[in-house]
Every structure is written in C-alpha cells, then in structure tokens.
Amino acid sequence: xxxxxxxxxxxxxxxxxxxxxxxxxxxxxxxxxxxxxxxxxxxxxxxxxxxxxxxxxxxxxxxxxxxxxxxxxxxxxxxxxxxxxxxxxxxxxxxxxxxxxxxxx
Numbered sequence: 356x357x358x359x360x361x362x363x364x365x366x367x368x369x370x371x372x373x374x375x376x377x378x379x380x381x382x383x384x385x386x387x388x389x390x391x392x393x394x395x396x397x398x399x400x401x402x403x404x405x406x407x408x409x410x411x412x413x414x415x416x417x418x419x420x421x422x423x424x425x426x427x428x429x430x431x432x433x434x435x436x437x438x439x440x441x442x443x444x445x446x447x448x449x450x451x452x453x454x455x456x457x458x459x460x
Contacts, residue, residue, distance in 0.1 A: 357382035357439070364388045364439055384440040391435055391449050392417065398433040404448055410441045 356379045357364050358371035364382045365372055371379055382388070390412070393401060398414065405412045417432040437445045 356380065357386050357388070362387055362389045362436060364442055382439045384438065386439040387413065387436050388439050388442050389434060390437050390442070390445050392432045393435065393453075395431055395433055397453070398435060401435060401449065401452060404452060405435075405437065405445060408444065408448060410437055410445050410448075412437050412445070 356366075356368060356371075358374065358376055358379050360376050360378070361371055361373040363371060363373050364386070369379075370377050391401070392398075402412050402414065413436045414433050415436075417434060
C-alpha cells in the first residue's frame, strides 16, 4: 500500500503506519517513496551509491536551508526518496551501507 501524504510504502492493508491516514492505495511503479533519513555526510554517500546502482534518488532537508545555515549541519537530517519500482533494491543498499534496517519517519 502507499500513502500519498507521507510518501510511505508499506505492507498490509489499513491506515498509514506513519500518519494514520485512511487514504491509501496500492503502490504504483512511479510512486515516489520515502527510503530513509540520514545526516548530510552519510546521506551524500548513500545518494552516490544509489546512483551508481542506477537508482535515481531525490532528497529534501528536514530543517530547511536557512535553519541549516544558522545551526550548521549538526541538526540537519536529509530525507531520501526513490521510485517504488526501485524501493526493494534501495532498501538493500541502505542495510548494507549502514548495517541496519531502513529508518522510518
């Protein structure tokens, strides 16, 4: 299933496990899905490895550019997204790189 609000793909039926929304539907190959959140250093490495494996990745800062400039990157977390068709392989890469399961929001 897929939540358009959170951009989270999940197994099973019912409400979104992140936001609780009942407006979920089956995931489509081109749906943009949340993969993980990481600090800028590890996130940059992750994005490079994903792209080396032919997986385009999109990212967004959790605190915004102005706050990152004021507080520095110490508090910044970057959210990474991939298309649903690439999600299983991208999760494998995250687990290999960080030696842990993918992070959820």
